[in-house]
Amino acid sequence: MKNTTFIKKLIVLGLSATIGLAGTLTFQSPHQAYAAQTGTANASALSASTKATRIINLGEKFMGRKYQFGAPTTSTRTFDCSSFTKYLYKQYGVNLPRSSIKQSKVGKTVSKSNLRKGDLVFFSTTNRNGKGKVNHVAIYAGNGRLLHTYGKPGVTYSNMNSGIWKKSFVVAKRVLS
Known part of the structure; x- marks a missing residue:
């Protein structure tokens, strides 16, 4: 009992x-x-190089995802350039401002010749001499490649050393530590 x-x-x-x-x-x-x-939940323990690789890998999962100017940062159905970077970097503990111009003011400025994977690269697509107002952001993915979203292709890779991207480069920033 x-x-x-x-x-x-x-x-x-x-x-x-x-x-x-x-x-x-x-x-x-x-x-x-x-x-x-x-393992992105414990992002603070990762090296900058590892974070960069994971950010790029995560970004690739959205290849072809439609571009929409002003896309909400709370959704992954569509992106604009800065909502794309804001979303990806947030998954790894980096909180970026909403707009490309504001994102261009954070981090450490790096020269084009010293770019590393994961650096943010900024462009002025309306003034093609690199001296205009920033209006586009992309992620440097190594070997001259940019991972970003714009216009008809949506999320895509582009060559930063040709075409509009070569002519409109303004600044690059390192935000991963």
Whole structure:
């Protein structure tokens, strides 16, 4: 009889603890679940190089995703250039401002010849001599490649050493540490 009472008390205690713990559980968004799976939840412990590679890999998952000027930063259905960078870098603990011009004011300025993967690269596509107002941001992906989103292709890679991107470069910033 004493054993039965003891076992009943253990069961009640166990159920109470389970119910209590269930009240503290949180539900994850798909992005939080992805972060947990890929280790982005513990981004502060990663090296800048590792963060850059992971940011680029995550960005590639959105290849072809449509461009929409003013796209919300809370959705991944569409992106504009700065919502794309803001979203990707946030997954790795870097909070960027919303606009490309404001993003161009954070981090350490780096020369074009010293670019590293993960650096943000800024352009003035309306004034093609590199002296105009910043209106576009891209992620340097190495070997002269930019990962970004604009116009018809949406999220894509471009060669920063040709065409509009060569003519309209303004500044590059290092934001990963």
